[in-house]
Amino acid sequence: MVIGLNAVIVAVTEERPRVLTVDRAPAHDALPFGPLDVEGDRTLELGLRRWVREQTALELGYVEQLYTFGDRDREPRGRWGGRRVLSVGYLALVREVPAAVGGVRWRDVYALFPWEDWRRGRPPVLGGKIERGLARWVRSAAEPGVRRARRERADISFGLRGAPWDGERVLDRYELLYEAGLVEEAHRDRERRPGGAETPSAPEADPLVGRPMSLDHRRILATALGRLRGKIRYRPVVFELLPPAFRLLQLQRVVEALAGVELHKQNFRRLVERGGLVEGTGKLDPETGGRPAELFRFRREVLRERPSPGVGLPGLRT
């Protein structure tokens, strides 16, 4: 048994969430990854920090454990001498984007999940390939009961036919696309494992959605994005992604980038200011166009005042 450690390292630059990837074998992005040193690493988290340091020359700050993936067949045979690999995923948030070293790059998260970014309205890929692909998947079930269950699941996950969009169901959506054979990983895995294969094949006309990643790394990233979207609502984690002093609009843009939706500016300000989440530093920003903005900082005292301080996304624009 080998224990792998995976890091989803997220930053937000130029109003887009980005994830740190490294080059791996088959021309695909991979998450920074390495086996736990059973003797050397005292804790899993320390092992992760060590790997990330070695692979990306990055020293992590905020780190939280995400999920442990352990299906018997998740790694191609032979990868680790045929031994089973169990991998523990972590989410890390970093402030700045340091120049990437060899083979390391920052990827736009929404290049991997184009259906998750609703800031400019409903993503076109949803009404296109995804709705068509899901409809095909629903139809392809023989039993009427199974068809109904699939329909229901597709509706709830993707907000179809009147159901609302739930930004946090990132993993549900990715897993559904995988089952429906709409992401490349599903086909790649099917080839490797002829046994349990009944993944529908996508017709040539409708290519697959989103940029693929190595192994099950896109699934781990989906877990991370879903968790992060949930977490900003009740813990002040956004500030891990911002400089110590920032404009309120800057804060708003980061929240929007993560949540994948636009917010109502005035209400957002009211929320974070009256909620005691931030406080003005009398200073102004030597900035870009428009009236100069005051610089704010995170107000740590809020932790003693409110039970779950976060940017609890009211102020969602409709």
Place this chain on the structure above:
Amino acid sequence: MVIGLNAVIVAVTEERPRVLTVDRAPAHDALPFGPLDVEGDRTLELGLRRWVREQTALELGYVEQLYTFGDRDREPRGRWGGRRVLSVGYLALVREVPAAVGGVRWRDVYALFPWEDWRRGRPPVLGGKIERGLARWVRSAAEPGVRRARRERADISFGLRGAPWDGERVLDRYELLYEAGLVEEAHRDRERRPGGAETPSAPEADPLVGRPMSLDHRRILATALGRLRGKIRYRPVVFELLPPAFRLLQLQRVVEALAGVELHKQNFRRLVERGGLVEGTGKLDPETGGRPAELFRFRREVLRERPSPGVGLPGLRT
């Protein structure tokens, strides 16, 4: 390396949350636990279900992964032939309490965490042993900076000196008590591992708080309770603990038992009814004293209607 699987199996009976435990070596409760069969168990969750079946004769329904614990020194040496153990914790919710088989019993969760139950007001142990113990721990730091940090952490975790109580910080609180040497496990571990030991010893006069468990199982349980408290607010998981038809007061009591607080009855009803979480079945309950109550059932359609349907605890009585 050995992969252990731990199950926190929760039910609510007689208005108390209970956890399933099995007898283990040193007269302590333990969570159902067993190593993953690397060849046999296709997924971690299936391995867990197998172990639980074997140890408790219980077939699990709702199961969710909690956290993976992997510190190098968390198991006593020799337990698994000196090999390092990494354990994956799961939370399972079950409806009924079947008669326990040999060595298996249901433990009141609040016997393990007496400071977490605020239904009859502030738990006395908090104002007593815990406040005294924490004050001692704060004072025992040499550096004034460290003292301030400890004070702050104690205040936020336990809602002291004006800070509010946050029901979800169950793990923070347990870990703090561990560091402060107020739970038996801290002393037990200290004996085993003379190296990193600087846990303060509790004076004879002030015994330790809460019933201890084997190994780090109480910490796993703390993780589970915290997660569950969070989850009932935005996912309809309470219904996993109730029969298919129930009275609204029954539902309220289960939520209260988990959250550890009392709710305002009328407002609670308004919330779950108007929120579309439940629907009346015209039937009445052949019940206990008072006016007969209508029986309700969970309304599955709510999943298509609202993004995160749960019992989002407004209606908290003050």
Place this chain on the structure above:
DNA sequence: ACCCATAAAACTCAATATGAGCATAATCGC
């Protein structure tokens, strides 16, 4: 110097949601 684009910041206002009660309705055991 003046106009304009771009933001920030300050206010309004109607529509809901929440927190806390009071009032009335059915049962059951005497």
Place this chain on the structure above:
DNA sequence: GCGATTATGCTCATATTGAGTTTTATGGGT
């Protein structure tokens, strides 16, 4: 029929949202 017990209905002041409008500063042209 009385009181205990629980269910269910209804009210009401106050806070929180959602969605604007207005006013205030700057910098960059022309």
